[in-house]
């Protein structure tokens with residue numbers, strides 16, 4: 001007689017799921033038993049490819065594909081409405097869509113429009129998504145149960161911050177500020193909705209091999225020097241932490257920010 005694995009049988013919503021970390025998160029949700037996924041991104045073709053990949057992993061998987069700009073209030077509301085129409089609820093939400101600072105220049109050289117672009121997606125976008133998800137979760141009965149006998153919960157939200165919320169480079173102010181705001185929002189909503197059965201946490205990746213880092217040129221020439229483990233993260237390694245925090249296994253964790261960075265933030269290097 002074996003021990004039954006913990007199955008995540010709620011509905012998952014993942015923004016920015018056409019690529020990189022978001023795509024890996026969708027894969028891990030399916031590996032953990034989740035069969036109903038709301039996939040949101042600007043990239044229609046990328047979402048359809050990811051949807052096909054998930055259905056190849058498990059033929060029971062159903063997806064709701066949402067073309068959504070997370071910085072648009074209308075798009076975000078439509079994403080939640082379409083997801084709820086498809087599956088009736090949202091239990092796990094991963095606010096992952098994000099952009100890098102471009103151009104990489106010092107503050108005195110940075111245009112306000114470049115600052116706004118990063119804040120609009122990473123800060124305002126995450127907030128719009130979180131607000132719409134919380135409004136939906138508050139309407140749901142608590143149904144996420146654990147084997148520990150803890151009270152059932154309504155939902156769980158994980159926001160993508162970054163180690164750049166805590167340590168930075170001299171041309172990364174817009175991005176660092178946007179990710180610091182994600183940490184503040186996470187803590188605020190974690191305490192505000194703690195007794196409503198909604199948990200809110202952040203994950204702070206270090207440098208990860210994804211298109212975002214590579215396209216923006218944010219990785220220095222010797223990218224691995226500040227990383228004690230001597231390599232960049234794989235998207236799947238970040239996704240494991242995200243899905244754990246989203247899951248019922250993390251039922252008493254809220255307001256936390258989990259660094260997944262190969263030891264970078266613990267390392268004073270000179």
Ligand code: NAD
Nearest residue numbers: 016019020021042069070097098162205207208210211212
């Ligand atoms: P990625 O570029 O591979 O994926 C980001 C996805 O977000 C893309 O599919 C993109 O189309 C989508 N997106 C961008 N703007 C959007 C918008 N306005 N509305 C909807 N979708 C939008 O990047 P990634 O590396 O997988 O990044 C995922 C998250 O992880 C981001 O929030 C990023 O800031 C964070 N992060 C990444 C790293 C890294 O080194 N890659 C490190 C720390 C944090």
